[in-house]
Amino acid sequence: PQLAAYREHLLSEQHLQSVLSLKECIANPDVAFTRGILEPLASLRRVGKIDNINCVILVDALCEAEYHRPDHGDTITTFLGRHMPSFPAWLKIVATVRTQLQEVTKQLPYTRITLDNVNSNENIQKDIIGYINFRLQNSPSIQSNITLSSSGKSESGSVSQHKFSQHLLNLTQGSFLFAKLTLDLLERGQLVAKSSGYKVLPVTLAQIYLLHFNLRFPTIRSFEKVTHILSVCLSALYPLTLLEIYYSVNSLLVDKFLPWKEFLLRFKLLSGFLVKRL
Template identity: 80%
Template sequence: PQFIAYRDYLLSEPHLQGAVSLRECIANPDEALNGGILEPLASLRRAGKIENHNYIVLIDALCEAEYHRPDHGDTITSFLIKHMPNFPPWLKVIATVRSQLQDITKQLPYTRIGLDKMTTNEGLHKDLLDYINFRLHNSPSIQSNVTSSTSGKLESGNMSQHKFSQHLLNLSQGSFLFVKLTLDLLERGHLVVKSSGYKVLPVSLAQIYLLHFNLRFPTVRSFEKVTHILSVCLAALYPLTLLEIYYSVNSLLIDRFLPWEEFLQRFKLLSGFLVKRL
């Protein structure tokens, strides 16, 4: 909605549509960005057709591109580094990257904000604690799970919940996802706190995912039904449609062809793990 003027301009200029087509973006990404996006935006801004405000472009997970580095050409990060001087000052870029791969952004002239530095980010500490306490106060099942390990004194309920909140906060290391998934497991009864030491709680996302898979697929035979589906989805460089997954799975099968109905049944076993693309 903010760039309606750019949309209208794009529709009125067929050559510009060609410049930003998928084919041209792959063949000549530099010209597609500069000639097809940045220069027209700057021109419309000068003409007063784009309001005099700052605008934001959000680029999530720059580090994901590093797992699929091309043999030649740019990654998204190196592409940004090359073209940052061409961005107008009113078009701001917010990019995210995992902390362990932040070295790839060293040359980007951006202000850096650490969202997982618990020791220096008081806001993160407060937000996580507020979220944990919100979930605790609004879920009787989590409350009973957390307080079941106490001695039974009425006054121990708030104390045990406070102790649990602090313990989970320290385990999270700044990860909201870790906190959410852990609380979900407690709420559903898949984790039961047996002692005040909370030794049963996972200490990493990897342990949480492993627990989820063990709950969903308790035997090797049950897991084998979805192995090919997971293999295809994890190997893909972009989200696949259901039909694309189906054909790819069948390409892995040598002795038999998997009927569509059976494939759908197997895919449903991964409900919650995979998000279906429409």
């Protein structure tokens, strides 16, 4: 690890551990960030304990913090903006934000790179078409589910694969997630796209997720078994443990108590949708 010296420094300085405790980070995040992170890093760099290289802090999905914007105080974006002048030149920030919500980053003096504008960056198209072709070439089930037929005759595999890959590339609009989930459905046989217009293919991520849920929960009654679990997980500001989810779900049930074994059975119905942290 590049910052092993920083870790050793924290372990040897009890007061820094106190500054970076959860309690202090909540009470005074500015002091915690400056005294607990920026100043020690700068000091270690000056004495040569951190190599003369650039380091990166990755902050993913800045826009999600806006959904939980506090009534007072900072969001992550405003916090970073205020502390940017204090950052050493060798410590860089790489932050991501959804294209449609990039307005929240207008106060940040960062260089902007667009990863989903397929019209201005041909590398995005090359990467996605490379991924699609890799999946096609390595999955016989996908190949069989996209082979077109007309007048009783099947097109050659290479022709069908080329047509399909170009069609899916246009649908993705730069989204690898869309490409992956669509190909997963085809590989499992839950989608069969053998018509020339590929009309059965979803055109948005929302349609893909709706299809997944319709396949998993074909009736309202079957979906009702997991609604409380989903409500708790989606409203939480941080990943919950299984026990925390269980108690939260039961707090929503006024008339009856959900036994632990029944909860586990319902939770298993969401495998693939919810990732269980070990």
